[in-house]
């Protein structure tokens with residue numbers, strides 16, 4: 001249901017919520033309590049207004065900054081040879097955009113394009129969170145934490161002053177009804193926002209310390225499970241280059257400017273790797289479950305082969321443009337799982353190629369469920385396509401002209 005609401009509605013809602021907490025608290029509670037336009041009011045409220053300005057500005061940057069487009073002519077720097085026993089399936093390719101996917105990029109089904117170092121699609125900013133705007137997004141949530149903490153702190157101060165005046169029988173200092181209403185309202189709003197955004201901030205600070213996106217956190221868990229079950233040999237997560245350098249890779253090299261709005265210096269395609277990582281691993285990360293690369297009776301190809309046999313037995317005309325030489329995950333993927341028409345590009349040949357590639361992609365029931373759920377776009381499993389067999393060292397765009 002939430003998906004049917006236009007993204008701009010969320011953005012307007014967030015702006016109104018920030019303005020409500022920031023200014024109703026000052027106009028109706030803190031300002032009158034501090035005696036109006038006094039020096040004392042200035043010292044109390046100036047820090048809050050600086051924090052609110054940073055919240056608004058970083059929010060503006062997070063909403064309007066492009067998270068990162070993938071260059072259409074980008075190709076992997078090394079040839080990836082598939083090895084199904086190791087879960088290595090070839091270079092990553094996006095069948096919807098018909099391009100190779102650089103390391104850490106993923107296709108967003110809401111933005112309908114691939115996004116560099118994609119973290120998630122965020123309805124609250126009506127934008128993907130990716131390489132280009134992740135620092136702005138993080139500064140925004142951190143300043144929201146600071147600003148809401150400041151408001152809650154001032155509200156607690158105001159309650160204490162009221163209790164003190166009551167204790168000293170200074171009834172002329174009693175709050176009026178509107179002040180009480182706005183105190184309760186602002187306390188509830190600021191506390192709820194602080195709680196929710198605080199949890200989000202802690203999770204993302206953990207991800208930054210590990211140099212992983214939300215998607216990569218999910219991928220790492222899956223790969224670790226495969227290693228624990230001895231399905232694939234141990235493989236080093238390549239992007240974790242020490243906590244300090246991981247933080248610098250998001251917020252910049254100068255710690256004094258980490259919270260100052262600035263655009264990332266890197267290109268979102270080339271990443272520093274840890275010493276013990278294989279440089280090739282970035283072009284196929286994450287490794288797949290070898291079981292997902294075996295033929296399955298649940299595969300689309302298997303079903304088509306059975307249909308073909310049936311038609312031959314009944315002397316019907318057979319038309320099957322899909323290569324027999326592919327594998328499937330054993331998933332319950334059906335024709336209805338094909339991408340919608342607007343995701344398709346190019347000629348009939350490329351559509352057939354994509355169709356055959358799609359059969360290779362191996363989407364598990366769990367992953368399908370993940371893709372169908374709410375806001376975050378799941379990485380497509382195009383990574384599993386043994387493209388090296390079909391189009392070695394050529395971009396999908398070139399191959400469709402063959």
Ligand SMILES: [Zn+2]
Nearest residue numbers: 094097107114
């Ligand atoms: Zn794409």
Ligand SMILES: [Zn+2]
Nearest residue numbers: 108111121128
């Ligand atoms: Zn998106």
